[in-house]
Amino acid sequence: MTRRYAFLGPAGSFSEEALLTLGLPDLEPVPCLSIDEVFVAVANGWADSGIVPIENSVEGSVNATLDALAFDEADLMIRGETVLDVRQALIAAPGVAMKDITAVTSHPQAVAQCRGWLTEHLPGRPVIAANSTSEAVQRAVAEPGIAAVGTLLAADLYGGHVLRKSIQDYAGNQTRFVVIGRGVSAHTGHDKTTLALFIHHDQPGALLMILSEFAYGGINLTKIQSRPTKRQLGQYMFFVDLEGHLEDPAVDLALKCLRLKLRQVKVLGSYRKA
């Protein structure tokens, strides 16, 4: 049966690259214009699942994703995760060599990630802004002489010739993507649980108590981040990733204790670790 996966588009984006790493058979990718739109598509049943970025090693957490998980009323959950090496490629029309390049085009953020390389290898070439790396690759294929910064997937989709596979300045750039859908994934023994913890207003020592509960259960936290709730200035909440599944007795006990003391404990997913 074909499964429709909503992703942050357009076609050829890093989100689509991440989707393809999942190796799913009979996949129908559904491109969306924003992270919120991916959540809407899954919540309304236009797609069976979705895939969105949640954390980048250089840029940090993707708050649009964290907030959609924490505040949306559809209560979609993280069902799985995958980590992608972010590689910006230099792409041109077939037959075009480095020496023929007269201008560079891409999304300004992608250009910024490769600025050092471009200054060294293509000095003085004007930079033409594009609305997305995919749009840039399409333009490069149509106009020989213009090179695009974009994904290998986009080069493949639009018939571009890859001049260099990896030109981003920052080595080790990785993005973690999460698959969103309904319900908690099955226990595998190598799981991770993501929580949004809302504390009562003016509750000093809340984080200390939270950490003590997890320490008592021997539960390892892999990420913790405080964040304003945006409902009221100065009101904070915490996003926590921990090792273990909701069905593990220690995790279950810690959550029972936290539910007695906090304003809200929202499970954002329990899923197999990447």
Place this chain on the structure above:
Amino acid sequence: MTRRYAFLGPAGSFSEEALLTLGLPDLEPVPCLSIDEVFVAVANGWADSGIVPIENSVEGSVNATLDALAFDEADLMIRGETVLDVRQALIAAPGVAMKDITAVTSHPQAVAQCRGWLTEHLPGRPVIAANSTSEAVQRAVAEPGIAAVGTLLAADLYGGHVLRKSIQDYAGNQTRFVVIGRGVSAHTGHDKTTLALFIHHDQPGALLMILSEFAYGGINLTKIQSRPTKRQLGQYMFFVDLEGHLEDPAVDLALKCLRLKLRQVKVLGSYRKA
């Protein structure tokens, strides 16, 4: 005496707007192409101080700034902070009305922030990508009929006519900027201290201990964030904002205790709260 302030440019950017809110006399703004370049400009003495974004209410922490503060060898420090309401304006050439607009131009990120408004009020207009909101405003002024999404400061600088002052979809979008320079700012009694805490590898319970030290001193934390050190996979560090100044006895004691137990305690600044 004129003081040179490096900021994330180009001229007319949100960073320059933030700089102007500081109300400094005899200010010479020095535009830079990236956050790293602002740090380099100050470290090398090309500018006396710098101003960079550190946290946005929608996008989250600006990791390029956190990392430059934590890892750069120049040991620049946060000397102050300011919070700016982020407002995207709709700007055109003088004499152009809403009904005359045939296309919209801006940095793709700025367009994304206003997508709902643009869909409702300017449906069907093609979107032309620009390398920055300032470049977009200059183009709008030069080509009547094209409207730009950009800052009020850019409209003022380039002679644009402001059609709407605030068209971003997300209300309450704020960015916190920090002033960077050398040394710790003077004690004012309304201060904040920012720390980077590096734990030893495989040190379970480190965060619990850290929070206990601050709790013992009655020190209030306003932000805490874990983050990979990027030196080695799985090695974490913490960024902490606390209320108080390095010279406060309780803060001094907590740092002395933490220095005995952690791999490194790096003070990123002690400065007056915004």
